[in-house]
Amino acid sequence: MSNCFVMKCGGSTLAALPELFFEDLKQLQAEGIIPVIVHGGGPAISGTLEKLGIETEFVNGLRKTNEAVLDVVEMVLAGQINKEIVRKIQLSGAKALGLSGVDGHLIQAQPVANAQEVGLVGDVTHVNAELIRGIVAMGYMPVIAPVGIDADGGQRYNINADTAAGAVASHLGVERMIVVTDVPGILKTVNGEKQVLPSVTVHEIDEMIASGEIYGGMIPKVKAAVQCIQGAVREVVIVNGSEPGVLSKALKEGTIGTRIVK
Ligand SMILES: Nc1ncnc2c1ncn2[C@@H]1O[C@H](COP(=O)(O)OP(=O)(O)O)[C@@H](O)[C@H]1O
Numbered sequence: 330m331s332n333c334f335v336m337k338c339g340g341s342t343l344a345a346l347p348e349l350f351f352e353d354l355k356q357l358q359a360e361g362i363i364p365v366i367v368h369g370g371g372p373a374i375s376g377t378l379e380k381l382g383i384e385t386e387f388v389n390g391l392r393k394t395n396e397a398v399l400d401v402v403e404m405v406l407a408g409q410i411n412k413e414i415v416r417k418i419q420l421s422g423a424k425a426l427g428l429s430g431v432d433g434h435l436i437q438a439q440p441v442a443n444a445q446e447v448g449l450v451g452d453v454t455h456v457n458a459e460l461i462r463g464i465v466a467m468g469y470m471p472v473i474a475p476v477g478i479d480a481d482g483g484q485r486y487n488i489n490a491d492t493a494a495g496a497v498a499s500h501l502g503v504e505r506m507i508v509v510t511d512v513p514g515i516l517k518t519v520n521g522e523k524q525v526l527p528s529v530t531v532h533e534i535d536e537m538i539a540s541g542e543i544y545g546g547m548i549p550k551v552k553a554a555v556q557c558i559q560g561a562v563r564e565v566v567i568v569n570g571s572e573p574g575v576l577s578k579a580l581k582e583g584t585i586g587t588r589i590v591k
């Protein structure tokens with residue numbers, strides 16, 4: 330789908346996204362550059378778990394998930410956050426349709442390799458790209474919450490939103506994925522100062538993970554990016570959502586954020 334791009338919107342930045350961000354989305358759609366949105370919501374999930382007195386813990390960036398945690402993940406991601414994003418897009422005047430990976434078997438998943446450690450966390454095995462194409466053809470922006478379902482339809486899985494977005498981008502065959510977060514790109518300390526890297530290679534990413542310069546929530550982003558660009562996706566750009574006109578700049582000018590290229 331050469332006219333589509335996948336945008337992953339992180340929980341870290343959702344509350345800070347200015348009205349202009351949604352107007353930018355609408356403008357892109359009007360120009361025929363169609364966003365397919367996959368969102369996170371990690372901080373909101375943690376907040377609700379805390380209110381409910383349910384303990385939460387991360388192992389290598391993945392939330393340890395049991396059935397009680399999964400209920401909250403689904404409620405917050407597919408309910409609260411998904412509808413909040415849909416409302417904001419609709420307020421900008423564009424058409425959006427929210428759904429989770431469960432709807433129409435949109436994101437099929439299986440347990441991750443370290444399921445014994447993290448529980449009901451999923452890896453994506455299949456994406457119902459036809460459904461996404463159908464929604465886009467009807468003039469709606471798909472807004473996808475990263476809850477997956479197994480092939481039988483009996484088991485839900487919590488999927489890291491970066492991983493889910495990367496899988497959607499790969500299965501859809503888009504050229505670009507934009508990862509919207511709360512930092513202006515991948516930062517590296519040069520002469521004692523943090524600088525945004527305009528672009529990085531897979532080799533540099535490996536080095537930065539090994540040295541600890543890429544850590545925490547940036548790890549699933551770069552891993553999803555590296556996996557994506559092995560296939561049809563040409564580049565992944567990491568940008569800060571609160572910067573004005575960030576999407577247009579990333580898509581049309583290429584002058585913002587960090588680009589991860591083949
Ligand atoms: N090298 C790096 N450059 C920039 N941010 C980094 C780096 N390594 C780790 N991070 C962290 O990754 C965070 C973004 O990931 P995360 O908090 O999971 O965001 P999101 O909710 O958008 O997925 C940044 O706020 C920063 O703390």
Ligand SMILES: CC(=O)N[C@@H](CCC(=O)OP(=O)(O)O)C(=O)O
Binds near residue numbers: 369374402451488490
């Ligand atoms: C397995 C796993 O860790 N799932 C994530 C899903 C949400 C997410 O990834 O949100 P961000 O993009 O805001 O980090 C979680 O439970 O927090």
